[in-house]
Amino acid sequence: MTAAPARLTLEGIVKRFGTFRANDNVSLKIAKGSIHAILGENGAGKSTLMNVIYGLYEQDGGRILSNGKEVRITDPREAMALGIGMVHQHFKQVNTMSVVENVVLGLPGRQILNLDEDRRRIKELADELGSEIDPDQPMWTLPIGTQQRVEILKMLYRDADLLILDEPTSVLTPTEIKAFFVLLEKLRESGRTILLITHKLDEVMDLADRVTVMRLGRVEAELEIANTTPRELARVMVGRDVVFDIQHAPPKVGDPVLELDEITAVDDRGIGALHGLSLTVRGGEILGIVGIDGNGQGELAEAIAGLRSISQGRIAICGQDASGFDPSERKSVLKMGYVPEDRQKVGLDLDSDIAFNMVLRSFRAPPFSKYGWIDFKKIRAHAVDLAERYDIRMQSVSQRVRDLSGGNQQKIILAREIEDNPKLLVVAQPTKGLDVGAIEFVQRTLLAQRDQGTGVLYISSELEELLLVADRLAVIFKGRIIGDMPASEATSEKLGLLMTGRELA
Amino acid sequence: MFDFLIDPVQLANVLGTALRLSIPLIFAAMGGLLCERSGVFNIALEGQILFGAFGAAVGAFYFGSAYGGLVIAIAFGAASGLLLAVLGITLRVNQIVVGIAIILFATGFTSFMSRLLFPGGGNSLKLDGFSNIDIPLLSDIPILGPVLFSQNGLVYVAIFSVFAVHFVLFRTRVGMSIRAVGESPAAADAAGIHVFALRYACVIIGSSLAALGGAYLVLTQVLLFSDNISAGKGFIALAAIVLGRWQPSIAFMACLLFGLFDAVQLRMQFDQPDIPYQVFAALPYLVAILALVGLMGQANPPSSVGRPYDREMR
């Protein structure tokens, strides 16, 4: 392997955000024609590194060598000129435009548009990759897997021979992942180099030739796949031996705290998202909702929280019909806590301080206000108390929430939603974007709630996480629950089939 | 009350007036549309019309020629666009705040400067203006010909600007990039498009177009400068953009519609001296509001309009 020349070499890359070092002296060497993986937890600095390579961020120190020559990449244009193409985790595409427009966007050419030639070449390239793509379809109408192929095609169209793929499988179904792996093999055979950014161990083991493991912005190890084991990789990635499951006692299941009966709702564009969905959560258990993103999970959470109206069906919380209760009444009267998926856009008022965010959903009622007057003393005292109990790292409770880390922001939401002992807790993607320590904190907190008798509805697209924490799993597909089982009986294979809509016989 | 609709000569007159009144709206709407398509909210149109009018008066006064007026008007428009771009794109100040600031500055600056530069103030000017150009053949059409096809050059420029903006946006490579930048600057950036440069260009050109609207008022209609000559036209143009769903051709028709209502109300003021003229004068503004409200099935503006782009946003 060492015989192949290096396609790209990084030497001592440093990138800072404020005082935080997102990349600290990162060095690595990627051999031509290989699949090289960069493995690391969320917040390990992988995406930052990629953005440095691609010229979206400028490094504060270190050198980049492309094909052995030192280069300065301050702009994606320069990266592309060097044959480096990138497929971002969140696709960089213009949804309202067609495939062909997206592909040729930014390429030089005659000013007066004539895309016939481009259409032909795109079809050719698509055939070569073994996929069926209509160049004139608007981007937003395509399935996610196809959109990703267009992104790759876009890079190949620009003659990229080094492809950077950032968490490429996170949006794909298990079947799509298989096809995607085949595609990557094909690309490697054609002599292209692939840099794969991921936090998934099995992917690295299945695909990569070499792997660089990152943690907290630093390179921890660079290993040949043939000479390593998943266990070793996991240990290096997390920085200690990983216990692959959290110990938890069997659930003491109580009465139903949430009953959904055939509920129907539409998404923001007015398209049906939930089609007669039914489920029950009992006190003292964690019900995990498994599914590929975009099958109605977000709408489900919002409907239960009262943020989205349902057109049919019935939602009962602790046996009481929830219609007629607004989101804050569902918290105060029906005893339901809700941790929304997008904590910055929905869960918090980033421009207010910590103290106020702790009472965001209750400041209009006693004891925090009386006759319309706010009692800031009580609010502050309340916040100081919670911040201590939930170990929120801050300078003071008057600090703006915007300036806190994601983990601390999530702790504020959890503290607020849990502190008045809810009977039902709905959490959506609660660990998204958090580092390992924060993820553990969140999971432990939820388990502790469960042990106190709270019923938890845990919506996540991280299968491993649900297998770890949940007592029971239900699979959501196209707005309906198409199967459920105790977590002890669940396997990735079984769930994978259900997730793609194949009901078990 | 609507007798003028029956008499062809009078009707043609009203249509001619409608066209003349819609020209500043068309300039401003095309300018604003270009800015918004590139992702910059240009609420300063009102101030830019005012700047254009003032610049036209200055140029025509000092150079003694309407063309001189045109050049200075464009310079003022471009300068105000540059200001909006530096503050709203590079420094990322809220674009609405910047727009309002430009309007307020334009109001005070032009009213002071017109007293300073013009002997006896802008009101007593008698500027050199543009004369009408007959389009061969078409202008010979009876009744309609003279009112529609014998206009000054700026009218033709305004109508040409509609075609030009449409052509650039939808038929050229740079137009595709502009649309991409307005929809998703991050995607455009990743595709190697210069987001800032493109936005700067659109804002400066768009602002210059809006200024032409003011130049038209001064150089072809009143031949003098008076305070606040823009009289809300910039905001009516903003309404036309929304009504036109960010499509040049539809926005153009919206401008014509507003111009038509203005012409009709002027006619009615003239025909109905017993009714307070204000009842009619309020009509164009009311129509613009009603048109905005009645807009069925909300049209979506370019997704990134008004949001400064920051590549390193985390």
Added chain:
Amino acid sequence: MSSETLTDARTSRLLTVIRVIYMLKTVWAVIVALLIGAIFILLAGGDPIEGYTALFKGAFLDYWGIGDTLVRMSPLLLAGLAVIIPLRAGLFNIGAEGQIYIGALFATIAALYLPGFLPGWIRIILCMMAGALGGGMWAAIPGLLKAYRGTNEIITSLLLSYVAIYLIGAVLHAWLIEPGAPYPYSREIDKSLELPIFMPRTQAHVGIMVAWAAAILVAVMLWRTTLGQAIQVVGHNKHASSYAGLSVKRLTVLSFAMGGAMGGLAGTFEVLGLKYRLFDHFSPGYGMQGIIVAFLAALNPIGAIFAAIFLAGLQVGAGSMQRATGIDTTMVAALQGLVVLCVAVGLAFKFHPDRWRRRIAAWRGNE
């Protein structure tokens, strides 16, 4: 004590100084605007120092000047509040001008037609309520359109101003006009409804004090009540507001209406306190100048008092400046535009302690 903690202490002192410099950025903006304004005066052939001195003396150092400044301050402050309240909810009310006119209209009608047997002070209060109601209802229109139709409130509120101004003209023409008047103004209101003057021999009426009280009330409302907090959460983040159980729609309409009520009061006092009649085109653009007040005050209602006094002083002092140096009073209009432009530029400068800490460290390193 180690040298390191000493450096730390010095760094944090320096940071405090820099923070204060940033906090005062409105002051810097005003100074820069005045400096650019000085160039204008030079261009006009005047002496800036002489001009500004005359302006300042005329506005703030002269008994009658102070009276005039306060009289001007009242509509400016109320118009500023009309902008501040909705903007705290993230909504741009640039149509305060129209709300001022409608408020004045409602107050005038009340003043002319309220039954005479009621004591004067009760009728004054009713007139004020009518004015506030008129302005509030007028402002509720763009609020409602925004909340329930998603119509851009900037466009509608401004266009409605033109409608309001024409509406006043039409009503004057058709109904309220003083018979035989050379140009449109209404009949005079009853003597008992004229607001008391609190500075003898000036026009300084008690409406000015009401305006101050209004500013303080708005501040209390914003900072001490659940309603004010709710408005600000809506201004920060609409999604989080719904999550918190707030009705974004209701608060949109309400904040607009409250702002409009302030504008309505401004119009009311122009009639009851100053002109004693409703005049066509009586406002020299107070509504738009209210935006300058709001920005200058950084949306702080108490700050708005000082911003309004400053702006009123400029406008009143302009006359003295013209008499002293021959510079046209519209110079002040240009100056106001410059002020708001410089304040807008100032918004680009935000205090980043971390960046400054690093910069300071770099300087120390070079020493």
